[in-house]
Amino acid sequence: MSVAGKRVLPGFNITMGYTLVYLSLLVLIPLSAVFFKTATLGFDEFWAVISSPRVVASYKLSFGASLLAAGVNAVFGLLLAWTLVRYSFPGKGLVDSLIDLPFALPTAVAGIALTAIYSQNGWIGSIIEPHGIKVAFTPNGVLVALIFIGLPFVVRTVQPILQDLERELEEASASLGANRLQTFRFVIFPALFPALLTGFALAFARAVGEYGSVIFIAGNMPMVSEITPLMIITKLEQYDYAGATSIALVMLLVSFALLLVINGLQAWTSKRTGRDR
Amino acid sequence: MKSTFTRALISLSLIAGLVASASAQTSLLNVSYDPTRELYQEFNPAFAKYWKAKTGEDVAFKASHGGSGKQARAVIDGLEADVVTLALGGDIDAIADKGLIAPDWQKRLPHNAAPYSSTIVFLVRKGNPKGIKDWGDLIKPGVEIITPNPKTSGGARWNYLAAWGYAKQLKGGTDATAQEFVKKLFANVKVLDSGARGSTTTFVERGIGDVLLAWENEAYLSVKELGPDKFEIVTPSLSILAEPSVSVVDKVVDKKGTRKVATAYLEYLYTPEGQDIAGRNYYRPTDKKVAAKYASQLGKVNLITIENFGGWANVAKVHFSDGGTFDQIYANK
Amino acid sequence: MSGATATLAGHGGSVSSRYEDSSATREPTWVKWTLVTISLSFFSFFLLLPLFAVFTEALRKGWDVYWAALVEPDALSAIKLTLIAAAIAVPLNLVFGVAAAWSISKFQFPGKQFLITLIDLPFSVSPVVAGLIYVLIFGRQGWIGGWLMDHDIKILFAIPGIVLATTFVTFPFIARELIPLMEAQGKEEEEASIVLGATGLQTFWHVTLPNIKWGLIYGVILCNARAMGEFGAVSVVSGHIRGETNTMPLHVEILYNEYQFAAAFAVASLLALLALLTLAVKTFVEWQAGKSNNQSDKEE
Numbered sequence: 016m017s018v019a020g021k022r023v024l025p026g027f028n029i030t031m032g033y034t035l036v037y038l039s040l041l042v043l044i045p046l047s048a049v050f051f052k053t054a055t056l057g058f059d060e061f062w063a064v065i066s067s068p069r070v071v072a073s074y075k076l077s078f079g080a081s082l083l084a085a086g087v088n089a090v091f092g093l094l095l096a097w098t099l100v101r102y103s104f105p106g107k108g109l110v111d112s113l114i115d116l117p118f119a120l121p122t123a124v125a126g127i128a129l130t131a132i133y134s135q136n137g138w139i140g141s142i143i144e145p146h147g148i149k150v151a152f153t154p155n156g157v158l159v160a161l162i163f164i165g166l167p168f169v170v171r172t173v174q175p176i177l178q179d180l181e182r183e184l185e186e187a188s189a190s191l192g193a194n195r196l197q198t199f200r201f202v203i204f205p206a207l208f209p210a211l212l213t214g215f216a217l218a219f220a221r222a223v224g225e226y227g228s229v230i231f232i233a234g235n236m237p238m239v240s241e242i243t244p245l246m247i248i249t250k251l252e253q254y255d256y257a258g259a260t261s262i263a264l265v266m267l268l269v270s271f272a273l274l275l276v277i278n279g280l281q282a283w284t285s286k287r288t289g290r291d292r
Numbered sequence: 293m294k295s296t297f298t299r300a301l302i303s304l305s306l307i308a309g310l311v312a313s314a315s316a317q318t319s320l321l322n323v324s325y326d327p328t329r330e331l332y333q334e335f336n337p338a339f340a341k342y343w344k345a346k347t348g349e350d351v352a353f354k355a356s357h358g359g360s361g362k363q364a365r366a367v368i369d370g371l372e373a374d375v376v377t378l379a380l381g382g383d384i385d386a387i388a389d390k391g392l393i394a395p396d397w398q399k400r401l402p403h404n405a406a407p408y409s410s411t412i413v414f415l416v417r418k419g420n421p422k423g424i425k426d427w428g429d430l431i432k433p434g435v436e437i438i439t440p441n442p443k444t445s446g447g448a449r450w451n452y453l454a455a456w457g458y459a460k461q462l463k464g465g466t467d468a469t470a471q472e473f474v475k476k477l478f479a480n481v482k483v484l485d486s487g488a489r490g491s492t493t494t495f496v497e498r499g500i501g502d503v504l505l506a507w508e509n510e511a512y513l514s515v516k517e518l519g520p521d522k523f524e525i526v527t528p529s530l531s532i533l534a535e536p537s538v539s540v541v542d543k544v545v546d547k548k549g550t551r552k553v554a555t556a557y558l559e560y561l562y563t564p565e566g567q568d569i570a571g572r573n574y575y576r577p578t579d580k581k582v583a584a585k586y587a588s589q590l591g592k593v594n595l596i597t598i599e600n601f602g603g604w605a606n607v608a609k610v611h612f613s614d615g616g617t618f619d620q621i622y623a624n625k
Numbered sequence: 626m627s628g629a630t631a632t633l634a635g636h637g638g639s640v641s642s643r644y645e646d647s648s649a650t651r652e653p654t655w656v657k658w659t660l661v662t663i664s665l666s667f668f669s670f671f672l673l674l675p676l677f678a679v680f681t682e683a684l685r686k687g688w689d690v691y692w693a694a695l696v697e698p699d700a701l702s703a704i705k706l707t708l709i710a711a712a713i714a715v716p717l718n719l720v721f722g723v724a725a726a727w728s729i730s731k732f733q734f735p736g737k738q739f740l741i742t743l744i745d746l747p748f749s750v751s752p753v754v755a756g757l758i759y760v761l762i763f764g765r766q767g768w769i770g771g772w773l774m775d776h777d778i779k780i781l782f783a784i785p786g787i788v789l790a791t792t793f794v795t796f797p798f799i800a801r802e803l804i805p806l807m808e809a810q811g812k813e814e815e816e817a818s819i820v821l822g823a824t825g826l827q828t829f830w831h832v833t834l835p836n837i838k839w840g841l842i843y844g845v846i847l848c849n850a851r852a853m854g855e856f857g858a859v860s861v862v863s864g865h866i867r868g869e870t871n872t873m874p875l876h877v878e879i880l881y882n883e884y885q886f887a888a889a890f891a892v893a894s895l896l897a898l899l900a901l902l903t904l905a906v907k908t909f910v911e912w913q914a915g916k917s918n919n920q921s922d923k924e925e
Binding site: 023024025026027029030031033034037038041042043044045046048049052091094095097098100101102103104108110111112113114115116117118119120121122123124125127128129131132138139159162163166182185186189195220221223224225226227243244247248251256259260263266267270271273274275277278279281282 | 641642643644645647650651652653656657660661663664665667668670671672673674675676678679682720721724725727728729731732734738739740741742743744745746747748749750751752753754757758759761762767768789792793796805812815816819820824825828829847850851853854855856857873874877878881889890893896897899900901903904905907908
């Protein structure tokens with residue numbers, strides 16, 4: 016509190032106090048319930064729950080598909096952001112504003128709509144299934160749903176950075192004889208990379224916990240297409256609350272670790288691009 | 293201006309009055325599972341009429357539908373249901389375990405507190421292209437089966453037990469051969485939705501699979517609603533007597549003072565009128581007379597009961613707990 | 626969530642022409658159109674098509690069925706409940722967002738990154754878990770559920786529970802929009818105002834607020850969109866009582882389960898329309914922000 020004397024601006028105590036109280040009441044105390052409920056199990060039981068083969072298979076799918084979806088989004092999100100910032104084409108404003116759609120559309124609706132499109136009698140499903148590509152009711156379906164919900168995060172983190180890049184750098188690079196590809200690789204991409212990584216991590220963090228949209232399209236086969244949040248629901252169906260919170264705890268810790276990394280990345284991003292100004 | 297304002301005030305207070313009188317009226321919350329929506333949509337007004345005629349009281353209904361286990365959990369966690377009408381006795385047992393319902397609930401009403409029953413049948417595509425006649429046909433290679441997940445759906449547990457029961461009564465059938473049979477059957481399952489309605493949608497709307505294992509009432513309803521010209525119902529040689537059970541939630545009705553009307557509500561399910569409504573919605577009425585009326589609409593089938601498996605408590609432990617027979621199917625793959 | 630959105634504020638058009646005018650920063654035409662084609666195909670397959678599907682399915686049985694599905698009493702009460710939940714959750718998070726952003730961006734203190742991470746947490750918590758935690762607390766077997774039962778206070782399976790779950794899932798959005806924005810703006814202006822004798826509130830109202838106005842509105846819009854669309858967490862705490870505790874996303878699920886596919890998609894399309902409306906407002910906001918940015922650029 017010795018620092019407080021030097022502060023010119025008022026309101027630290029009251030706003031910080033309010034922030035902490037609200038955060039505790041709404042988020043921290045409720046989340047601590049997960050710890051306490053899990054603690055009613057012994058460590059051996061806890062370990063048995065979170066390392067059972069079906070649950071482990073669900074981690075593999077949830078984390079694997081989320082990683083892959085975030086990767087796909089990183090590539091195509093970058094491309095979309097590039098297209099939106101650098102090129103003019105008809106309908107651009109519409110595309111730009113629709114990017115946020117997955118964010119606003121209820122996940123269940125997204126899940127039902129995607130299932131309708133990608134199942135064997137749907138618009139896309141009826142075209143690709145004869146070629147042996149199955150999407151709905153396979154792990155691919157999980158991937159499609161996760162790509163859908165994660166896309167805005169990559170586009171919206173990369174877009175502003177791309178917009179703020181200094182044009183002079185690229186012109187200098189060109190005048191030094193670099194072609195566009197080289198300029199992109201050695202000048203533009205390094206500047207975008209931290210933001211891209213942040214977008215990737217955000218999309219990943221969002222995808223790991225996703226339930227509503229995935230559940231319709233996944234097929235939910237044990238060991239094959241069951242996501243981790245479904246395992247929590249399954250435990251609850253057996254009236255096994257402590258088992259459910261055990262898995263929830265694992266997810267919670269992973270989420271928290273992920274977010275720490277993301278925020279570290281963001282601090283790094285703003286330092287590197289000098290966006291603090 | 294003033295008069296408009298006064299009028300607005302009056303109409304506001306009128307609305308307030310209406311709301312108040314609406315909430316003063318007795319209302320019953322029936323917490324049920326997915327496939328009973330249509331049944332209770334028809335049954336509730338019938339009971340309201342009967343109750344009004346008998347006592348002069350108005351009764352309003354609120355309905356909540358969802359997966360049977362999820363609904364039971366909501367009641368345990370504090371959803372104030374006056375009556376529960378769930379897919380399995382086991383789910384009501386779970387509520388009773390928490391002291392919300394008297395332990396002897398199953399003896400308080402006739403037929404194990406199951407006013408209507410159903411069974412498990414097969415829904416196949418028109419013309420039955422894969423020639424599915426009985427359980428044995430389901431494990432043939434190339435047959436694609438749709439069923440909900442027994443871990444998350446009450447109806448699916450009946451599916452599982454019916455298949456088990458069929459295999460066990462075969463010549464030389466033991467628990468081991470039954471488990472082998474069920475394992476083969478689930479190897480043919482293409483999609484395990486989390487609830488019965490989800491499975492029906494997958495089979496009917498998405499066109500996935502050759503056969504859907506479904507509640508008999510669900511199968512008939514979906515044929516009626518979704519396309520009589522597209523599907524056929526196959527009744528297997530043997531199935532299980534599925535008894536969706538009902539009970540008053542003692543803790544809640546005592547608190548709300550609705551025991552009398554809640555009990556009458558459930559008892560009305562057993563009257564010829566109630567039984568008739570159940571029959572119209574493709575349930576099997578327990579009343580012999582009403583059952584005879586609807587006998588022609590449903591297929592003939594030999595039924596085993598849950599008692600063949602030692603009751604729900606035992607079934608939950610042996611088959612559907614962690615590491616139970618269902619988990620073993622997927623663990624040893 | 627990125628927090629960088631405020632700077633993006635709608636000068637996209639001028640940026641692209643600036644790049645396309647100079648040969649040094651321009652790609653060959655075939656590269657441009659290849660990239661545009663690839664990214665727009667991706668966009669169409671993953672975003673446009675699902676949206677399209679929702680409306681096609683909704684109108685499959687004609688406008689009459691569509692309209693009937695929306696004015697049916699249960700649908701109306703679901704719409705009402707959704708609006709109520711958003712109307713409570715968004716202002717709560719707005720006040721919190723401003724307070725948190727003020728304390729985090731204008732002051733230095735240890736553990737800042739950690740605090741920001743805690744604020745972010747609800748964003749990546751699975752909706753299933755978000756619902757479950759309130760059951761563990763307010764449920765009959767929960768920490769204070771028994772006491773609540775005895776005093777006849779309903780939280781779970783009633784409107785308060787739905788509001789709580791909605792507030793939880795939309796918790797970080799406004800704060801995360803404001804924190805980077807206010808950090809980027811520094812605190813010199815505010816300090817000058819205080820030194821000149823203004824009170825804290827006056828300073829906030831006349832100095833800070835005009836600077837963060839657009840970011841604030843964008844945060845509110847995102848928060849609102851998410852609040853109205855939340856499904857998983859609300860599903861756990863709702864109790865699914867028809868006409869009473871069903872929000873619009875839950876009502877969609879119920880209709881879908883009743884084989885009323887056209888009606889289900891009709892209500893879903895209403896949610897999509899709300900989303901589109903939100904996005905339109907957002908675009909307008911960004912455009913306005915861009916205009917005011919350009920003006921201030923010129924003044925400088």
